[in-house]
Amino acid sequence: MMDTIELFNYVIAFLSVFSVTFFILLMLTYKKEYDHEPELKPGWTPKISVIIPAYNESEHLGKCLQTLLELDYPEDQIEIIVVDDGSTDNTNEVARSYEKNGVVVYSKKNGGKGAALNYGLERAGGEFIATMDADSYVMPKTLKQLLAYFQEPEVMAVSAAVKIKPTGSPIKELQRVEYLMILFSRKLLSFIDAVPVTPGPFSMFRARVFKELGGFDEGNLVEDQEIALRMQAQHYKIKSSVTADVFTIPPDNIKDLLKQRVRWQRGGVRNYWKYKFTINPKYGDFGLFVVPLHFATLAAFFIMLGLMIYTFFFAPYYTRYVFIETLGISFDTLFVPTAFTLISAIVWLYFVISSFKDEQVKLRYILVFFFFYWYLMMGYNLLMVYKEIRREKFHW
Amino acid sequence: MAERKISLVLYVIAFIIAAAVFSIGVFVGKTIDDAVVNDISSDVSSLSQRLTTTQLLWLLEEDNPNFCSVYVSELQEVDEQREYLGQLLTVLEEKKQIYAPETKKEYFLLEAQSYLMAKKLSSLCMDGEDVLVLYFYSNENCELCTEQGTAILMARDESVDSEHIRIYSFDGDLGSPVVDALMAEYNITEYPSVVINERVHSGFVPKDELLGEFSDDS
Numbered sequence: 137m138m139d140t141i142e143l144f145n146y147v148i149a150f151l152s153v154f155s156v157t158f159f160i161l162l163m164l165t166y167k168k169e170y171d172h173e174p175e176l177k178p179g180w181t182p183k184i185s186v187i188i189p190a191y192n193e194s195e196h197l198g199k200c201l202q203t204l205l206e207l208d209y210p211e212d213q214i215e216i217i218v219v220d221d222g223s224t225d226n227t228n229e230v231a232r233s234y235e236k237n238g239v240v241v242y243s244k245k246n247g248g249k250g251a252a253l254n255y256g257l258e259r260a261g262g263e264f265i266a267t268m269d270a271d272s273y274v275m276p277k278t279l280k281q282l283l284a285y286f287q288e289p290e291v292m293a294v295s296a297a298v299k300i301k302p303t304g305s306p307i308k309e310l311q312r313v314e315y316l317m318i319l320f321s322r323k324l325l326s327f328i329d330a331v332p333v334t335p336g337p338f339s340m341f342r343a344r345v346f347k348e349l350g351g352f353d354e355g356n357l358v359e360d361q362e363i364a365l366r367m368q369a370q371h372y373k374i375k376s377s378v379t380a381d382v383f384t385i386p387p388d389n390i391k392d393l394l395k396q397r398v399r400w401q402r403g404g405v406r407n408y409w410k411y412k413f414t415i416n417p418k419y420g421d422f423g424l425f426v427v428p429l430h431f432a433t434l435a436a437f438f439i440m441l442g443l444m445i446y447t448f449f450f451a452p453y454y455t456r457y458v459f460i461e462t463l464g465i466s467f468d469t470l471f472v473p474t475a476f477t478l479i480s481a482i483v484w485l486y487f488v489i490s491s492f493k494d495e496q497v498k499l500r501y502i503l504v505f506f507f508f509y510w511y512l513m514m515g516y517n518l519l520m521v522y523k524e525i526r527r528e529k530f531h532w
Numbered sequence: 533m534a535e536r537k538i539s540l541v542l543y544v545i546a547f548i549i550a551a552a553v554f555s556i557g558v559f560v561g562k563t564i565d566d567a568v569v570n571d572i573s574s575d576v577s578s579l580s581q582r583l584t585t586t587q588l589l590w591l592l593e594e595d596n597p598n599f600c601s602v603y604v605s606e607l608q609e610v611d612e613q614r615e616y617l618g619q620l621l622t623v624l625e626e627k628k629q630i631y632a633p634e635t636k637k638e639y640f641l642l643e644a645q646s647y648l649m650a651k652k653l654s655s656l657c658m659d660g661e662d663v664l665v666l667y668f669y670s671n672e673n674c675e676l677c678t679e680q681g682t683a684i685l686m687a688r689d690e691s692v693d694s695e696h697i698r699i700y701s702f703d704g705d706l707g708s709p710v711v712d713a714l715m716a717e718y719n720i721t722e723y724p725s726v727v728i729n730e731r732v733h734s735g736f737v738p739k740d741e742l743l744g745e746f747s748d749d750s
Binding site: 162165476 | 549557
């Protein structure tokens with residue numbers, strides 16, 4: 137038993153060191169290109185449709201629409217579509233109040249976010265489609281910053297820089313750190329054409345993507361990830377911007393955060409499993425690194441959990457007298473790889489935060505994120521398994 | 533459709549760095565392990581010296597019970613540290629497969645020293661309230677030895693007079709002269725074997741039976 141545990145420990149430690157090193161090498165390789173964002177050539181203003189699926193979003197929808205109306209883009213070239221997915225609050229009234237500003241509002245029976253997006257897609261006339269979450273809002277220049285990427289004909293989709301405004305709320309600040317880390321990583325992955333998600337808040341696509349690949353996967357828990365994986369499976373290029381800002385309202389309590397993340401995790405596992413065939417060199421770095429990393433990370437979580445349970449409940453009796461030594465803290469071959477991974481991860485996090493010059497994050501949140509947020513992630517995974525076993529349905 | 537990239541150079545460099553980190557880890561781990569074994573060996577020696585000093589005092593004062601408090605407290609302190617060192621040696625063997633036969637032999641010598649002293653003190657200073665347990669095991673060809681070790685520790689922990697139960701574990705296959713002598717003394721021919729206050733139990737002794745023996749003797 138101990139030999140098997142040792143082997144798992146070694147494999148996890150090696151993969152951790154390898155992954156962290158790979159990301160740092162990516163960072164060093166593309167350091168000069170990281171800050172370079174393409175500039176939109178003057179006069180190019182193709183028609184753009186923005187689709188906002190909304191379900192009980194009366195609280196945030198107004199701000200979302202207001203900022204979309206203030207986008208720096210010719211009014212006659214932008215079409216804003218709200219699809220009210222059978223809301224039971226006054227979302228419809230809020231949306232309708234913007235009809236005078238040219239916002240198009242559709243109401244349909246509740247069918248889920250993917251279905252609402254597809255409903256909007258069928259009615260959208262733009263050459264480019266932007267999806268938008270009703271609880272998010274954009275900056276005036278965001279659209280043009282994203283559009284600039286499409287000057288490269290091969291680019292089929294661009295994800296915006298999804299961020300969280302500083303609020304001082306600890307739970308939101310931790311999510312801010314996480315969002316910045318994800319954003320930074322996604323940017324690096326875009327250099328090797330391996331972006332695995334086009335987030336709901338203001339990702340932009342060429343309209344022909346949906347004609348060629350079909351619409352969003354209705355009923356999928358994370359349809360914004362599924363469409364990206366489908367695009368990767370068809371070798372479509374996805375880029376990521378770190379300056380085209382879109383701000384989202386994150387959950388402000390643990391219960392809602394868990395609910396959101398469990399949904400992401402459940403959907404994520406299902407989606408990656410659906411596209412597991414992309415673990416193949418013909419999918420480039422996406423198939424060689426990103427997809428295997430997803431499965432490896434998940435497996436590592438459960439193996440680590442198993443090891444913790446074993447250590448606490450099934451370890452040989454004598455180990456209670458020398459518990460610290462048994463954990464391998466005081467003397468172990470894995471000490472150096474573990475220390476390397478930890479130090480590298482701290483350096484990584486430092487680069488992430490410092491690369492966003494306008495984002496001030498307090499050191500204490502970075503430290504708490506680094507040392508404790510992983511336990512919350514373990515919680516997501518456990519809840520995910522629980523809900524999958526119970527086959528719980530998801531409603532947005 | 534985009535042409536796919538494979539960052540082969542980055543994978544190779546990352547692999548080399550990861551392998552280098554692991555190699556350094558193995559080297560550092562080995563160095564630390566050696567240092568730990570040396571520390572244990574050195575601690576065993578110093579405990580042995582402490583016991584020898586106490587034994588000298590004993591020889592000088594013959595059977596003078598006025599020094600009992602000194603003898604008992606010395607033995608108590610030495611035994612606590614001795615047990616910890618024994619557990620460390622077990623962790624090294626079972627978790628890390630590090631065998632240090634010479635250190636173990638030194639350790640068994642210390643155990644025998646402590647056992648003999650406890651035996652003498654038991655009659656002179658403690659009215660025979662101590663329960664002395666000798667446990668003979670083998671790391672080879674003994675399926676029940678791990679279980680027996682656990683049963684002894686659990687029985688000691690669950691016993692009302694756990695502080696008066698002194699456990700001395702001996703690996704009979706190591707070729708230690710002192711262990712061989714003790715085995716000959718108690719006619720130990722199989723593993724596991726447990727000797728509780730001179731009574732020899734050959735073969736596995738369940739925890740409940742041990743508890744009964746401990747309570748009878750304490």
